[in-house]
Amino acid sequence: MKRFTFLLAVVTLIFIGCKKEIKSDNPFFNKWETPFEVPPFEQIMAKHFMPAYLKGFEEERKEIRSIITNPKEPSFDNTIKMLSYSGDLLNKVGGVFGNMKSANTNDSLQAIDRELAPILSRHRDDINLNDTLFQRIKSVYDNRNKFKLTDEEKKLLDDTYKDFVRSGAALSPGDKDKLRKINEELSLLQVRFGQNLLAETNGFKLVIEKKEDLSGLPGSVIAQAATMAKVLNMEGKWVFTLQVPSMTPFLQYSDRRDLREKLFIGYFMKGDNDNDLDNKTIIARIARLRVEKSHLLGYNTFADYVLEKTMAKTPEKVFSFLAQVWDAALPVAKAEAEAQQEMIDKDGGKFKLAPWDWWYYSEKIRKAKYDLDDEVTRPYFKIDNVMEGMFYVANQLYGLKFIKRTDIPKYHPDVNTFEVTRDGKHIGILMIDNYPRGSKRGGAWCGAFRSQRRNINGKMIYPIVTMVTNSTPPTADKPSLLTRGEASTLFHEFGHALAGLLSNKTYPGGSLPRDFVELPSQIMEHWVLEPEVLKIYAKHYQTSEIIPAEIVEKLEKSDKFNTGFLTVEYLAAALLDMEYHTIKEPIDLDIKDFEIKAMDKYGLIPEIKPRYRSTYFNHIWAGGYSSGYYGYLWCGVLDADAFQAFKETGNIFNKEIAAKFEKEILSRGATKDPLDMYLAFRGKEPGIDALLKNRGLK
Numbered sequence: 001m002k003r004f005t006f007l008l009a010v011v012t013l014i015f016i017g018c019k020k021e022i023k024s025d026n027p028f029f030n031k032w033e034t035p036f037e038v039p040p041f042e043q044i045m046a047k048h049f050m051p052a053y054l055k056g057f058e059e060e061r062k063e064i065r066s067i068i069t070n071p072k073e074p075s076f077d078n079t080i081k082m083l084s085y086s087g088d089l090l091n092k093v094g095g096v097f098g099n100m101k102s103a104n105t106n107d108s109l110q111a112i113d114r115e116l117a118p119i120l121s122r123h124r125d126d127i128n129l130n131d132t133l134f135q136r137i138k139s140v141y142d143n144r145n146k147f148k149l150t151d152e153e154k155k156l157l158d159d160t161y162k163d164f165v166r167s168g169a170a171l172s173p174g175d176k177d178k179l180r181k182i183n184e185e186l187s188l189l190q191v192r193f194g195q196n197l198l199a200e201t202n203g204f205k206l207v208i209e210k211k212e213d214l215s216g217l218p219g220s221v222i223a224q225a226a227t228m229a230k231v232l233n234m235e236g237k238w239v240f241t242l243q244v245p246s247m248t249p250f251l252q253y254s255d256r257r258d259l260r261e262k263l264f265i266g267y268f269m270k271g272d273n274d275n276d277l278d279n280k281t282i283i284a285r286i287a288r289l290r291v292e293k294s295h296l297l298g299y300n301t302f303a304d305y306v307l308e309k310t311m312a313k314t315p316e317k318v319f320s321f322l323a324q325v326w327d328a329a330l331p332v333a334k335a336e337a338e339a340q341q342e343m344i345d346k347d348g349g350k351f352k353l354a355p356w357d358w359w360y361y362s363e364k365i366r367k368a369k370y371d372l373d374d375e376v377t378r379p380y381f382k383i384d385n386v387m388e389g390m391f392y393v394a395n396q397l398y399g400l401k402f403i404k405r406t407d408i409p410k411y412h413p414d415v416n417t418f419e420v421t422r423d424g425k426h427i428g429i430l431m432i433d434n435y436p437r438g439s440k441r442g443g444a445w446c447g448a449f450r451s452q453r454r455n456i457n458g459k460m461i462y463p464i465v466t467m468v469t470n471s472t473p474p475t476a477d478k479p480s481l482l483t484r485g486e487a488s489t490l491f492h493e494f495g496h497a498l499a500g501l502l503s504n505k506t507y508p509g510g511s512l513p514r515d516f517v518e519l520p521s522q523i524m525e526h527w528v529l530e531p532e533v534l535k536i537y538a539k540h541y542q543t544s545e546i547i548p549a550e551i552v553e554k555l556e557k558s559d560k561f562n563t564g565f566l567t568v569e570y571l572a573a574a575l576l577d578m579e580y581h582t583i584k585e586p587i588d589l590d591i592k593d594f595e596i597k598a599m600d601k602y603g604l605i606p607e608i609k610p611r612y613r614s615t616y617f618n619h620i621w622a623g624g625y626s627s628g629y630y631g632y633l634w635c636g637v638l639d640a641d642a643f644q645a646f647k648e649t650g651n652i653f654n655k656e657i658a659a660k661f662e663k664e665i666l667s668r669g670a671t672k673d674p675l676d677m678y679l680a681f682r683g684k685e686p687g688i689d690a691l692l693k694n695r696g697l698k
């Protein structure tokens with residue numbers, strides 16, 4: 001007995017010894033011992049990424065080699081399945097790097113990104129253009145009826161085969177070489193575009209030194225600008241930046257037309273300042289390379305190539321869809337412009353309405369018409385309360401609970417972490433990162449450090465989802481108090497997060513087309529201003545008083561206000577995207593000229609600029625939305641109709657409908673054709689009327 005214990009002790013010692021030996025300095029090479037295997041952020045340093053990537057490439061190359069040297073006949077299991085499970089280490093490091101470079105970057109990460117982009121592109125092409133691998137995939141695809149496959153497996157096989165073809169696997173060796181060069185150059189151009197944009201956004205500041213120059217601005221906005229000045233060591237002054245929570249209120253409230261113009265031009269000229277951060281040459285090159293790529297792959301235009309995999313399918317369908325809404329929205333926007341001009345004239349202003357006036361006068365008209373502005377509602381939209389509201393909705397619909405955890409590593413102090421459970425069972429982790437900073441790109445998005453899937457033995461891998469926004473930050477004496485728009489954005493990203501958390505699939509990978517992926521997010525926006533939901537979360541941050549019915553009524557009444565502007569500025573950007581990506585010949589574009597002509601073609605009025613101009617249109621140049629920006633509006637048709645499914649029952653928390661929405665849509669990821677998913681949920685295709693009504697255009 002004694003001897004046995006001794007032996008056991010020796011064995012344990014050796015075991016511990018070994019374990020210590022193999023534990024690497026690089027956290028990516030170790031099993032993460034953190035709660036829920038969340039990335040151990042405090043251990044991860046910039047120097048760890050590149051070695052982890054290089055080892056990840058090597059491991060995946062080995063995995064691919066073992067697939068293609070398998071002497072057995074190609075089968076779903078030995079080819080498609082193995083391919084789908086390859087690249088574990090790359091997923092591990094890529095999950096962290098991808099999220100960090102967007103949400104918490106620095107010079108070192110930016111340098112790595114530039115170095116990595118072409119290597120990553122080469123690695124992907126090595127796999128996608130590997131003929132032996134493709135022949136195996138093709139053999140499985142051609143013999144697909146011989147295998148007994150689940151629906152998810154059938155879709156995976158179909159996607160794998162088609163994605164390989166779309167990536168150039170069937171091209172001649174000469175064309176494959178051309179494609180590799182194009183992909184490599186594109187990868188680097190996209191990184192440079194994003195880095196320039198961040199530097200341009202951080203580079204502009206409107207510094208105000210005299211109190212009288214703050215005329216018109218509400219106290220909360222002034223306090224925010226004072227806090228920003230403090231952060232930048234300019235105590236006693238007021239600083240406004242190009243970040244939306246700082247810029248928009250200035251444009252809404254500042255009486256100083258000259259300063260509004262200065263700030264607006266700062267925003268509007270991002271990436272177009274003819275300096276070393278200028279993006280015009282970069283995007284002209286991207287546009288040209290995309291045409292060349294689509295021709296190589298046998299498509300007329302890049303949009304034809306991208307749209308093949310979407311619900312819309314063709315550029316013609318997208319253009320005709322956008323035109324229908326454009327025709328309804330432009331007259332409304334023109335009438336809005338006229339009303340603003342009338343107000344200017346009445347006030348004795350002897351000038352013509354300009355884009356930097358729009359926010360200011362629309363706010364004045366809103367106030368006159370509905371006796372409502374953002375400053376009245378902000379106190380009821382404390383960020384923590386809004387988050388409680390969205391958690392409440394998810395609880396009512398899907399039975400989810402969100403438990404705040406402070407014992408889980410985070411990458412920045414602003415991050416709030418929640419464990420998500422249902423019926424006491426773990427569902428996943430949700431991180432929420434809400435405030436702007438120089439290390440974060442603009443906008444709001446949702447991502448994952450780890451996506452839901454099952455491992456090769458069928459064991460569930462739970463998701464770690466992250467949602468990032470640029471919301472109004474707290475000041476010295478006030479918590480973060482949101483505008484209605486910001487509250488909607490939180491609900492929007494939370495909708496994406498729910499799709500990530502409630503995903504229930506077997507195989508890793510796969511992504512939804514842009515014209516479907518916004519359904520889970522946009523449908524959540526419908527709950528944000530429902531009186532039943534408001535009374536749960538919209539409580540005054542000081543008195544806890546529930547938002548008065550009278551304000552709720554004003555909110556409802558003013559809901560469609562400024563809808564012409566919002567629709568037209570969005571549509572202008574969506575059309576610009578489509579114009580760039582339906583260019584038929586590889587030409588060197590003059591970006592400024594192209595943009596002006598593209599907008600003139602549709603008769604965009606000079607008082608409105610596209611929501612994104614070319615030089616800061618991150619979505620389409622670097623964000624994966626090329627020929628896909630229309631997707632938000634396309635999904636607007638779906639979400640308006642899908643929310644109607646709840647409304648029709650007289651219960652916005654109808655659990656049966658919610659269960660159906662989860663089963664047919666949220667849980668499926670990209671494992672089924674989107675239209676089939678929608679039909680399974682709703683039984684019929686939606687028409688455009690619900691969207692127009694929802695936007696107040698009908």
Ligand SMILES: [Zn+2]
Nearest residue numbers: 492496518521
């Ligand atoms: Zn979205």
